[in-house]
Amino acid sequence: MANETPENPAPPSLYDWAGGMPALLKLTDVFYAKVKADPLLQPVFVRMDPEHPQHVAKFLAEVFGGPKAYSDEHGGHAEMIRHHLNRHLQEKQRRRWVELLIDSGDDIGLPDDPEFRSAFVGYIEWGTRLAVINSQPGAEVTEDAPMPQWGWGETKGPYVAP
Numbered sequence: 001m002a003n004e005t006p007e008n009p010a011p012p013s014l015y016d017w018a019g020g021m022p023a024l025l026k027l028t029d030v031f032y033a034k035v036k037a038d039p040l041l042q043p044v045f046v047r048m049d050p051e052h053p054q055h056v057a058k059f060l061a062e063v064f065g066g067p068k069a070y071s072d073e074h075g076g077h078a079e080m081i082r083h084h085l086n087r088h089l090q091e092k093q094r095r096r097w098v099e100l101l102i103d104s105g106d107d108i109g110l111p112d113d114p115e116f117r118s119a120f121v122g123y124i125e126w127g128t129r130l131a132v133i134n135s136q137p138g139a140e141v142t143e144d145a146p147m148p149q150w151g152w153g154e155t156k157g158p159y160v161a162p
C-alpha cells in the first residue's frame, strides 16, 4: 500500500482477516455439504470431485491475498473457468449458491464485521455472475487470464471500533 507508515500499517489481507486456510477449508466443507443436500444445486454437483471443496478453498485463498496454491497446483484462473464451461448455470442456482455460502460463513463464525462481509459478498457476487456467464454456450477460456485479486474495496480496511 502506497501510504503505509509504522503508525499507519497496511491492512491485513482478506485471507488473513478471514482466518487463513483453516477457516476457508472449514467454509467450503460446510458449504458443499449444504450444496449436496440442496434440491436446486444437487443436480449441478452430482459428479463433484471429492477434492472440489479443498480446490475452491485454495482458489478463494488466492483471490483474497493468500498463497498462490491454486495457480501453482491446479492450473489457475483458466482452469477454474474450464470447469464451468457448458454447465448452463441459471440465475436461481447462482442465487442459491451465494445464499448457502453466506449461511456457511455464519455457521463457521467467519468474521461478521460490515467491512469484511461487504468485501466478501462483493467478490462472491462478482465471481458467481462470471461463473454463470462462462457456463453459457459459446463461452471461451482466456488461457492467460490473471487470477483476480480482491481487497477491501471502498471500505479500505477492516472495521475499527470507535
Ligand code: HEM
Binding pocket: 044, 045, 047, 048, 049, 051, 052, 055, 056, 059, 060, 074, 079, 080, 083, 084, 087, 089, 093, 094, 097, 123, 124, 126, 127, 128, 131, 132
Ligand atoms: C465466486 C464464485 C465461484 C468460484 C470461486 C468457483 C470456483 C470453482 C473452482 C475453483 C472450480 C474447479 C475446482 C477444481 O479445480 O477441482 C469450480 C468448479 C465447478 N463449479 Fe464453481 N465457482 C464459483 C461459482 C459457481 C457457481 C455459482 C456454480 C453453480 C451454481 C458453480 C459450479 C461449479 C461446478 C459444477 C464445478 C465442477 C465441479 C466438479 O466437477 O468437480 N460454481 N468452481
